[in-house]
Amino acid sequence: MRISTIASHSSLQVLMGARREGFETRLYVKPGRKAFYSSLPLVDELVVTEDMGAILEDDGIVVPHGSFVAYLGVEAIERAKARFFGNRRFLKWETRFDLQDRALEEAGIPAVEVVEPEDVKPDGLYFVRLEGPRGGSGHFPAYGRELEERTAGLGEPYRIERFVDGVYIYVHFFYSPILNRLELFGVDERLIVADANKRRPFKVLPYTIAGNKPVALRESLLPELYDHGLAFVDALRELEPPGVIGPFALHFAYDGEFHCMGFASRIDGGSNAGHWYSSIYWGEPMLMGERVAREVRLALEEDRLGEVVT
Amino acid sequence: MRISTIASHSSLQVLMGARREGFETRLYVKPGRKAFYSSLPLVDELVVTEDMGAILEDDGIVVPHGSFVAYLGVEAIERAKARFFGNRRFLKWETRFDLQDRALEEAGIPAVEVVEPEDVKPDGLYFVRLEGPRGGSGHFPAYGRELEERTAGLGEPYRIERFVDGVYIYVHFFYSPILNRLELFGVDERLIVADANKRRPFKVLPYTIAGNKPVALRESLLPELYDHGLAFVDALRELEPPGVIGPFALHFAYDGEFHCMGFASRIDGGSNAGHWYSSIYWGEPMLMGERVAREVRLALEEDRLGEVVT
Amino acid sequence: MRISTIASHSSLQVLMGARREGFETRLYVKPGRKAFYSSLPLVDELVVTEDMGAILEDDGIVVPHGSFVAYLGVEAIERAKARFFGNRRFLKWETRFDLQDRALEEAGIPAVEVVEPEDVKPDGLYFVRLEGPRGGSGHFPAYGRELEERTAGLGEPYRIERFVDGVYIYVHFFYSPILNRLELFGVDERLIVADANKRRPFKVLPYTIAGNKPVALRESLLPELYDHGLAFVDALRELEPPGVIGPFALHFAYDGEFHCMGFASRIDGGSNAGHWYSSIYWGEPMLMGERVAREVRLALEEDRLGEVVT
Incomplete structure (x- = not known):
């Protein structure tokens, strides 16, 4: 039995765990990341490709992590032939x-607390959170008086939260x-x-x-x-x-x-x-x-x- | 032989250690915390009670931690029949x-350095430390000019330290x-x-x-x-x-x-x-x-x- | 076979590793640090001396760490009779x-980025980095307008970096x-x-x-x-x-x-x-x-x- 994943996010621990539990491992890696991942004594099969979509037809058990939605999209994952560890329909939530x-x-x-734009106070501090699989970037704090200017250029859905x-x-x-x-x-x-x-x-x-x-x-x-x-x-x-x-x-x-x-x-x-x-x-x-x-x-x-x- | 403690503070490591060293374990837990502690494969006997004082009559070896004085008081601990790991009279220090x-x-x-109120300078930064088993809250930093106002409402002994x-x-x-x-x-x-x-x-x-x-x-x-x-x-x-x-x-x-x-x-x-x-x-x-x-x-x-x- | 080092910096892990791999250990320690190092069940031979230079004639394998250059100097290390783990000529780099x-x-x-003094802007934030084996102290951040005053007293080579x-x-x-x-x-x-x-x-x-x-x-x-x-x-x-x-x-x-x-x-x-x-x-x-x-x-x-x- 084989465990497969994409070389990013938390793949090191996934691979290490797979080995410890007696599984073979297959890793899909972009060419620019090959030197690091090929140096690790954890990978049985290294698939070097720009197309991470290849994992959607993998015949092992695919372990999804935080890069999957960004690389592959929710729909492609839900439609894929491969078997995914966990409930793949939960990923979109x-x-x-x-x-x-x-x-x-x-x-x-x-x-x-989510704050409606009309309730924003000029001197209040807020947190602007962007929707979607952001990979942990893009969000920012801002005072109420700066919000209009700083959210003007945002090309994607966001919302304003009370800054805790x-x-x-x-x-x-x-x-x-x-x-x-x-x-x-x-x-x-x-x-x-x-x-x-x-x-x-x-x-x-x-x-x-x-x-x-x-x-x-x-x-x-x-x-x-x-x-x-x-x-x-x-x-x-x-x-x-x-x-x-x-x-x-x-x-x-x-x-x-x-x-x-x-x-x-x-x-x-x-x-x-x-x-x-x-x-x-x-x-x-x-x-x-x-x-x-x-x-x-x-x-x-x-x-x-x-x-x-x- | 049994090791007993209260479900809080550092009880997880106390229980884990007791098990590893071959002891049975008894844990006193408040009803609101039962779901978590009862899920752990570490506890031989779970005593669910609002009255943590029950541990004072425990027949095992009681391991005190940072919640004991707050829950039970120094005097009750010193008078208790139970055997405590460590020097129980040291707890009050x-x-x-x-x-x-x-x-x-x-x-x-x-x-x-402890600062006497008369030596406080308006622009100096100080740290107000409260006495007693505080569970790590209540202390605060303040400028000298704010001290009078900010210490006015304190209902317990405190002292003013130089802010390091x-x-x-x-x-x-x-x-x-x-x-x-x-x-x-x-x-x-x-x-x-x-x-x-x-x-x-x-x-x-x-x-x-x-x-x-x-x-x-x-x-x-x-x-x-x-x-x-x-x-x-x-x-x-x-x-x-x-x-x-x-x-x-x-x-x-x-x-x-x-x-x-x-x-x-x-x-x-x-x-x-x-x-x-x-x-x-x-x-x-x-x-x-x-x-x-x-x-x-x-x-x-x-x-x-x-x-x-x- | 023996592994030798100086009691400082990262000697605890060096000693622990040496023991685990089956080596004897020798540690050179200053008298003021004897209580701690002599309490550790890791050291076969404790050489208590103010003169760390004694290690330069050690007959084991000497593992250098971040205190070596500060204690002994680059030249003495390069000339020493002792065998050093690693490339001793790399230490000076x-x-x-x-x-x-x-x-x-x-x-x-x-x-x-290194900034030349003539390119410093008064309101820019910079980082003043001192040369040499500093043991992690002495460097400081400063605004451009403060640089002249704050670097005036420096008795050693330094340079000004963009503050990242x-x-x-x-x-x-x-x-x-x-x-x-x-x-x-x-x-x-x-x-x-x-x-x-x-x-x-x-x-x-x-x-x-x-x-x-x-x-x-x-x-x-x-x-x-x-x-x-x-x-x-x-x-x-x-x-x-x-x-x-x-x-x-x-x-x-x-x-x-x-x-x-x-x-x-x-x-x-x-x-x-x-x-x-x-x-x-x-x-x-x-x-x-x-x-x-x-x-x-x-x-x-x-x-x-x-x-x-x-």
């Missing part, structure tokens, strides 16, 4: 404001249909270009993600987050059957309360940061990509593969 | 300014009576709500702790910190016999020099961040909660349990 | 601007002559005193390094960094034969593009932060210091020690 809102509302998870005066944390979950268990796998914080302001006089800088850093959240905050995770799984079971399978993430601003800013409906890049919480469930630290491969193996052992791929 | 000062002074550890222009680091130690050895287990940095200022125009925000992040301190700083740790252990042996047993932490502001801001007289929540320094002593990464269970096991093996519980 | 520039230019790695509005990341590589393979081992971010500005109104503060924090860089950025690493290895093979052996690091500012600020021509202190990328190559997390010892063992097994020591 993170890409549109209306679907995001519906999922959070159905789950009862408190969302960050707090820290932003990203919570990684894995829902296992095989074990019927939700696992809280870890928490990260993004490293963004605008973080440069921790060392210099303030300047408006891009909210472009450069990386991720592990965070051990206060333990007293975990039960509430876990409840949100459970509610999210329950909600999606109704909204997009068979619901969530495998990894997802909830994104929160925290100022003493949690305000959900969105979610990832697949493995989140922030899981690259790693975390020891996985040891709680598995006795040893495990990356989310390894957890995916573990689930596939468990499913195969019980002859239940159909419950974890679509 | 972090909760009062006079005891903190005495410990640091006796150990010769340089403390952050530097980074704040938390150093985790374990003193083993069984091995007669002080171990420097790791260092973390807090993630606080006010860290939001790394991305936005400055605003006074709460110093509420959201989480912890691991730090690898410059190695050249470790010998000095280790000396402070040794001195602290020596001082407490006199001040509160039998002295420190097991985990404690020293909290420093660092601006090129270390200025001690306080300490934790039990496992510090920042040890949740994890660190590889434990590998130095034990050959593999180990969380502080695991170290506690290891000490209990070592004590049992040598029939010296009385040296690590009170 | 990080210590002078002209050598740094030559290496980056030859490798084709984009460097941060971004995050600073440090990329750790290991080049193995035995495996003929470049390994991307991890990425860290520095914790510096000036980071205090993430919690307070802005103030010019020292860029003194206090520690390091692990970062999981966006995976899509890794192939470009890996290509830079390969080019660097190729360039040094010509510039300083036999070229890079073992650990080195490239230091980048990232604002959407990478701008190289310099490099470490030996194990970089930031590798103390640890990283899981090592698992990609070795199946388990490994610190850079362990990787060094592994290379020595592999070389010994193949009777090729001469290829990894000079």
